[in-house]
Amino acid sequence: xxxxxxxxLACGHSLDSVWDTLGTDPTPHQKNCTYCQEARKQLxxxxxxxxxxxxxxxSDPQMKLGPAFTATIMDIARAEVRRxxxxxxxxxxxxxxxxxxxxxxxxxxxxLEEMPEIHARRCRIDVRMNDxxxxxxxxxxxxxxxxxxxxxxxxxxxxxxxxxxxxxAIHETVEHARQLVxxxxxxxxxxxxxxxxxxxxxxxxx
Amino acid sequence: MTEENTAKGSTDATANRGDxxxxxxxxxxxxxxxxxxxxxxxxxxxxxxxxxxxSVAEKLGLNDSARSKLKTGGIRVTLSGETAAVSIDIAxxxxxxxxxxxxxxxxxIAQAIHRExxxxxxxxxxxxxxxx
Numbered sequence: 001x002x003x004x005x006x007x008x009l010a011c012g013h014s015l016d017s018v019w020d021t022l023g024t025d026p027t028p029h030q031k032n033c034t035y036c037q038e039a040r041k042q043l044x045x046x047x048x049x050x051x052x053x054x055x056x057x058x059s060d061p062q063m064k065l066g067p068a069f070t071a072t073i074m075d076i077a078r079a080e081v082r083r084x085x086x087x088x089x090x091x092x093x094x095x096x097x098x099x100x101x102x103x104x105x106x107x108x109x110x111x112l113e114e115m116p117e118i119h120a121r122r123c124r125i126d127v128r129m130n131d132x133x134x135x136x137x138x139x140x141x142x143x144x145x146x147x148x149x150x151x152x153x154x155x156x157x158x159x160x161x162x163x164x165x166x167x168x169a170i171h172e173t174v175e176h177a178r179q180l181v182x183x184x185x186x187x188x189x190x191x192x193x194x195x196x197x198x199x200x201x202x203x204x205x206x
Numbered sequence: 207m208t209e210e211n212t213a214k215g216s217t218d219a220t221a222n223r224g225d226x227x228x229x230x231x232x233x234x235x236x237x238x239x240x241x242x243x244x245x246x247x248x249x250x251x252x253x254x255x256x257x258x259x260x261s262v263a264e265k266l267g268l269n270d271s272a273r274s275k276l277k278t279g280g281i282r283v284t285l286s287g288e289t290a291a292v293s294i295d296i297a298x299x300x301x302x303x304x305x306x307x308x309x310x311x312x313x314x315i316a317q318a319i320h321r322e323x324x325x326x327x328x329x330x331x332x333x334x335x336x337x338x
């Protein structure tokens with residue numbers, strides 16, 4: 001076993017073992033050991049100073065984070081979450097325009113909030129190279145070709161899983177949802193996705 | 207030229223490069239703030255740390271060079287020879303089509319890069335959020 005000799009006292013006991021007993025009665029060994037007694041004395045001073053500093057920090061308004069700073073930290077935390085996967089919208093000569101997957105799925109979900117007869121569940125965005133567009137058969141539900149993205153070497157496909165109200169005509173409801181999502185993306189982004197696949201995986205009652 | 211002069215010349219060039227990078231970061235930020243439809247430049251933890259000041263940086267074990275790199279956290283400017291490339295994370299306003307906003311921002315940053323005497327590399331705009 002490796003022993004950290006730096007923290008061992010001359011009597012063979014470690015500083016850590018003395019530290020652990022601060023605030024309690026000395027052990028029988030410590031009562032008779034000058035090294036441990038001296039260590040206890042010095043560690044008690046350190047412990048006292050540490051406590052005082054901590055208590056001072058807690059009561060010192062200068063040491064408290066202001067609401068503006070806390071808000072900044074939270075803004076950063078939220079931004080970091082959004083810095084996930086990037087979806088390309090355009091790729092021109094000047095450079096790319098990308099949108100975070102989180103922002104895109106939030107737009108899609110907010111569009112569907114206008115339809116109480118449909119509940120959005122999982123939303124996945126697939127980006128594929130143009131030459132393989134349409135080759136994926138994992139989502140065979142009625143793909144509808146929409147306005148293509150501008151100048152992007154890839155195509156973007158939204159795969160949305162939803163639940164619909166039991167009393168509605170599913171086909172019409174899904175088609176309406178598809179048009180609603182497409183229009184929202186066109187209005188807010190100025191472009192839209194290539195395909196919106198919607199899978200009804202559940203129905204719900206009023 | 208002596209070795210000492212060569213070393214000094216190299217140090218000056220590195221410092222100038224860092225200054226140019228900082229200037230392009232600030233310019234890009236100003237342009238984004240004044241571009242219609244841009245809600246804000248998204249903050250980054252790196253920039254916050256860089257801006258907290260020398261004492262905090264010292265506690266975190268960051269030297270000036272490391273702090274300088276952190277400043278490009280939200281807006282990343284890469285200088286390669288005489289070419290400057292920019293990548294910037296923004297939030298856009300819901301009422302302005304985000305792609306149009308981003309393309310306007312690209313054009314404005316490209317013009318600023320030319321005005322600063324650099325060739326324009328890629329200007330990538332990342333929309334992290336669309337604000338309602």
